[in-house]
Amino acid sequence: MGYHIHMLYFSATGTTEKIVHRVAEKLNGEIGDSTVNRVDFTLPPEREKSCSFGENDLVIAGVPVYAGRVPNVLLKYIKSIRGNGALAAAIVLYGNRDYEDALIELRDLLSEDGFHVIAGGAFIGEHSFSRVLAKGRPDEKDLALADKFADLISQKIEFGMTASVEVKGNTPYRSYYKPKDEQKNPVDIRKVKPxxxxxxxxxxxxxxxxxxxxxxxxxxxxxxxxxxxxxxxxxxxxxxxxxxxxxxxxxxxxxxxxxxxxxxxxxxx
Incomplete structure (x- = not known):
């Protein structure tokens, strides 16, 4: 039996989408039964829509890492998704600093939504603050690893390995990362605007x-x-x-x- 493959992602500058798309398309070619369905919840109207899946679905879910965590502005929407026994792979994308507890947090959120999270991946993309840090990533080397990730997911499904995946991270989760000033004191840049x-x-x-x-x-x-x-x-x-x-x-x-x-x-x- 083939799976319905779904992309589920937030990607303001396109880097998370690039990895999620690569993994989903590769899986669709291996174990999918139709075209890949896209659920892009980057813009506000899409986060007002209901979203649910079922046992014949495989969802590739991706979010960027903000301050070492899943962006808190996405929590309400993510918690509203219904997995209903669907399989899922959790993907986080960070800007070459650290993903800290974002991956384990996303895994836990999806599990609480009713997904069987069988795989997790932390990928790198050009940092949202910069045109220099991790410039051009995800690149071809990253995409090759996305292909490998898809192959590993396909193999797990083939062998019936659908237990919750173990990933790096802490529980309870660490606090959101804060930058520091010249005196090494934490500074709050949340209200900074362009x-x-x-x-x-x-x-x-x-x-x-x-x-x-x-x-x-x-x-x-x-x-x-x-x-x-x-x-x-x-x-x-x-x-x-x-x-x-x-x-x-x-x-x-x-x-x-x-x-x-x-x-x-x-x-x-």
Whole structure:
């Protein structure tokens, strides 16, 4: 019997989507019975829809890592999903710093939703704060490991190995990671918001890609809600009009770009 393969993901800049898509398509070619179904819950309207699966489904679920955890703004939606005995693989994608407790947290959330989580993977993508840190990733080497991950999942299913997967992480989970100032004191950058340059053309790209729906359609320089620092408005602006100027944010960004140049590799479970 083949499985219905589903992609389930949040991906503001496309890096998480790239890995989830690669794994899902590879699995569909091996054990799938139809085209891959896509559930992209990056934008707010999609998180208002109900989402449920069943015993003939295999779900490849992916989220980015924010401060070492599953983004807290996604918890309500993820907890609303119904697995109903479906199989799942949990994927987290981080920007070459650390995924800390994000993978074990995602595994637990999916298990609580009624999924049998049989595999987990932590992959690397270009950091949301930077165009330098993990630039161009996931790359071909990462995608090759995504293919391997799909093969391992297929083999587990073939041999009936559907017990919950063991992954790295702590329970209880660690607190969300906080950057530090020059005196090594924690700083809070949660309320930092992007600024808009005068060369903004009001093309509305930023309005349309903001996963929180927080950029005003009347004036793209105005934020009407929270900013999660996902990088979508900055990286997708066609004229480079969006930017951050907060000193603590920029210090943290520079420290990572300078100190985290060693390439980290995906981990598969």
């Amino acid at each position: 600024k808009t340059k005068e060369n903004c053309t009001h093309c509305m790209t930023c309005v349309n890609v903001c996963p929180m729906g927080s950029i005003s359609a009347d004036d793209p320089s105005v934020l009407t809600g929270i900013c999660i620092k996902c990088g979508a408005c900055i990286k997708k602006c066609p004229v480079g009009a969006k930017y951050f100027d907060d000193p603590d944010f920029l210090r943290h960004k520079t420290e990572m770009e300078v100190g985290l140049t060693a390439r980290k590799e995906p981990e598969l479970f």
